[in-house]
Amino acid sequence: MSERDAEANRFSARAARYARVGANVGGVAARIAGARLFGVEGREASNAEALARALGGLKGPIMKVAQLVATIPDVVPPEYAAELQKLQSQAPPMGAAFVKRRMMAELGPRWRERFGTFELKPVAAASLGQVHRATTLEGTALACKLQYPDMESAVEADIAQLQVLFSLHRRMGAVIDTTEIAKEIGARVREELDYRREAKHIALYRAILADTPQVRVPRAEPELSTRRLITMHWLDGSPILSHKQDGQGARDLIATAMFKAWWRPFSHHGVIHGDPHLGNYTVFSEDGAPAGINLLDYGCIRIFPEAFVGGVVDLYKGLRDGDEARVVHAYETWGFKGLSRDLVETLNIWARFIYGPLLEDRVRRIAEGVSPAEYGRKQAFQVHQALKKRGPVTVPREFVFMDRAAIGLGGVFLHLDAELNFHRLFEAEIDGFCVARVAERQGAALAEAGLKA
Template sequence: MAEKDLDSTGLFGEFRRMVRTTGTVGGIAARLAGHKLGIKGDGAAHAEDLKGVLGGLKGPLMKAAQLLSTIPGALPDEYAAELAQLQSNAPPMGWSFVRRRMAAELGPDWQKNFKEFGREAAAAASLGQVHKAILQNGEVVACKLQYPDMTTTVEADLKQFRMAMGVYHKLDNAIKQDNVIEELTERLREELDYQREAANIRLYDYMLADSDLVTVPKTVDTLCTRRLLTMQWLNGQGLQKVLDTNPSQEQRNDMARALFEAWYVPFYRYGVIHGDPHMGNYTVRNDLGLNLLDFGTIRIFRPRLVKGVIELCEALRNKDEERAAAAYEMWGFTNLSRETINILNEWASFLYGPLMEDRVRTINENVETIFGRDIAGRVHAGLQKTGGVKPPGEFVLVDRSAIGLGSVFMRLGAKLNWYRMFQDLIADFDEDALAARQKEAIRVAGLERYI
């Protein structure tokens, strides 16, 4: 075929057209295609370029890429390694802009609600920024104000993101991403509604009401809209700042216990998971408990899936292949060959290995720079050989939480009996009882309207 034909048809033609695309995410697609086609040889530098592009984004698209980076083969290794390090760095809105945005949400006399309102942003969020304020009754609150036109921005970026991942899927089909992309799209759209996030906060307040290790802020519902979330201000320090003080092993373990409780009590008792455990979403209290701060990426699961996770752990611990196959069906996987199940078991054994050994240990005894990256490469190669796998959408946040928490536990250097902690959570597991608890929690939180 002539060079002209190659340039205008097929995959090379698609790549060339995307190179000319001006959209940010179109550029990402071109980078992915170029990477796989060998058009640019330095993968690490190429990944650094992509990190720079995504790092400047407002909105949750960066989070979608980070979520994908935890699934073996969903992105090239270099991209996954770089994306795992990204944090939101969107430029803050100035005071005049903030005033207009607050007036749009609460009316022209919005300032009457506050004794004080910080003019400078106290923190950045994936969709907006946080201001510290004091209500007329003296209560200190955090006001999370969404950037303007985020719905339009998110929808435009999601459209291009689908295009980007479609190109990559043509080049590498180890992970058939239809369900994954649908899941990410649904979760990201949910994050646009801060009233839903307020209901998520009430849900966590209910689920963790008996916890001494975790604090959930109270919402100020009269000052919450779809684009403004007002909640109790919680004092605490970032985890890295605490680690810089060189805490003792006991203190490290205390923080790890709080993390474990914050994420896994809701999952195994109520079928609810927080899908974004990165360190910006919580702070450490003076007593080394945790403050949870961000509740945008919350997923409510079928009780059957929670049972599937427990069944898979037990199957792996007892080397029971038939039980593992049944567990994957509970998760929502379909048409798995025995060879594919064995490959998935390798990944699952890595994720849940600490829960299967009745002894004190670190979360990952084989030191790796990026938690799970080496084994992910082997799993990806195996899936390519077997024709790939189509994960259910629910897999995304379960996987993301396990990888994200594992990375934090590793950074903490925690040494605990993870098996005993897990067994304590599931000792009285009953699928019907979980379903009843979940239904009541959803009712109390006011989440029925969203489900």
């Protein structure tokens, strides 16, 4: 196929995707707009269900975007967030014949000779690709993640329609300016298409967590990887939710490993794993008992400026010590504008929720009396009500995945019903914290992994 033909095919695929996404989502948008125009209120729940059905028929990356949007406080109304979180992002799996063609396209006509074994039936499927078990010629177990065809076209079409989701909320009197949020989501989802970058993310995390035995990171196989195929060593483990009935000690050990897997890279290197989906972690055991977690997926990794990391620590210490000036300085560091006392108090509603478990020097659950799906909803509503009085606020783009990951991590702790001293765990991670040291560590780790900040 010529380059011109390939580009024409990509354009056709993108145009078809635009049409399907636009028709499905646009129809619901028109319905909501009509209800508002004619004063028909109280229909949010049914409209939210209609939107979920429209998106649910599309599969693929729009599902990932919709689920992501649902985890960011106040970007869409609560009724919509609840429905969007129910969506499953899996696309229909590729059949054996199609997998063979895709593998040939990535590794050449003799691709099969490069593996000892290769299972054509996938063991897992997600929004952008599916995972196959394989072995090296020497017998080492592998996981091969193969991207679905035309994903670039699908992603661009779906990102374009992201504005439709945001416009729904603007029509309902939104108090969060979504401009920066849209930019951030677009940038991160596009990055997930590049599996060569994901292989570098794996190398980055192997360097960062080399001295954290409770967290295992796979090893990528560059010779068996391309931009749309990533091959890594298989890590045996069991699903996190299969341990919900374990003893308290075992559940707390798993939760502690999760805490370190998230907070250690951030506080030491300014890096977070931005996709806290339960399917991205498994539990490994030693002598028949849980010993830690396997961190499996590295498509959504966020690298932060060291000043942002300093703001996170400043806000924590300001809230801990009752130092209002330090709290304000943290918000200013992040780029919040027009920081009146009222706005600071409003932002502190969310900050005290996120930091609350870290501020109390006692063994506790992450939250009481809420389900994982409800975690953070009450506080988001309180922020929404307070911001209604002062107009839209622009949220710095770094917060999109910071908040998403924090909420997802809290959800895992709730699933496990973990009881930890989060305060002491966090204090241990920021002991001797220095912004300059974060920058130094980050630079060294990125250079080793072949990445740029």
